[in-house]
Amino acid sequence: MKRSALIVATVAMASLVGGAATAQQRAATKVSAEAARGKYLVQIAGCNDCHTPGYTASGGKVEERLWLTGDRLGWRGPWGTTYPSNLRLLVKEMTADQFMQHARRELRPPMPWFNLRDMSDRDLKAIHAYVKHLGPAGHPAPQYVPPDQTPSGPFVQFPPPPK
Numbered sequence: 001m002k003r004s005a006l007i008v009a010t011v012a013m014a015s016l017v018g019g020a021a022t023a024q025q026r027a028a029t030k031v032s033a034e035a036a037r038g039k040y041l042v043q044i045a046g047c048n049d050c051h052t053p054g055y056t057a058s059g060g061k062v063e064e065r066l067w068l069t070g071d072r073l074g075w076r077g078p079w080g081t082t083y084p085s086n087l088r089l090l091v092k093e094m095t096a097d098q099f100m101q102h103a104r105r106e107l108r109p110p111m112p113w114f115n116l117r118d119m120s121d122r123d124l125k126a127i128h129a130y131v132k133h134l135g136p137a138g139h140p141a142p143q144y145v146p147p148d149q150t151p152s153g154p155f156v157q158f159p160p161p162p163k
Contacts, residue, residue: 031133038130041123042068045115050075050084068131069138074145074155075110081145081155082108091128092136099128108144110158 031039042048048055048062053071055062070086091099103124107113116124145151 032129034126035129035133037123038126038128038133041119041127042130047087047127050111051087064134065137067134070141072142072153074142074151074153075158076145076151076155077109077158078147078160079109080147080149081151082111083141083144084111085141086138087131088134088137089140091131094128096125096128100124103127 048060048067050056051068051070052062052066053069053073055067068087070089071084074081074083090102094102100121103113103116103119105113119127142151142153
């Protein structure tokens with residue numbers, strides 16, 4: 001085989017192998033229909049507004065790989081100070097049924113737990129599938145701070161409810 005033919009054959013083979021590897025990578029990251037629905041629900045339900053650092057301030061311009069990793073910004077009110085949990089770490093060991101039970105519990109403000117309570121099983125399972133698709137990432141959110149203690153990091157202060 002001539003040298004130029006050998007070079008062309010080598011380039012062609014490398015192109016085929018590279019193309020196959022790219023196709024495999026795309027297939028490996030492909031989102032199931034259920035997880036795609038979960039992503040949509042996460043976006044329209046406002047989950048990222050609190051559970052993704054910088055999401056609201058940037059007008060939603062946060063890379064998806066950082067979504068739902070919790071936040072260090074506290075929400076302080078008469079209930080104490082709560083922090084948006086890292087949902088990706090929270091669900092890593094949960095089944096869809098366990099996630100549904102957790103999501104339907106009454107949670108501390110300002111989490112709108114009543115919105116989750118009213119979601120269908122299908123919707124909650126889709127959100128679970130999407131969060132599982134993202135995989136674990138980030139660090140746990142800070143722990144709850146009781147009302148008689150002041151949090152050490154940044155927080156948003158809620159006024160007491162009107163009387």
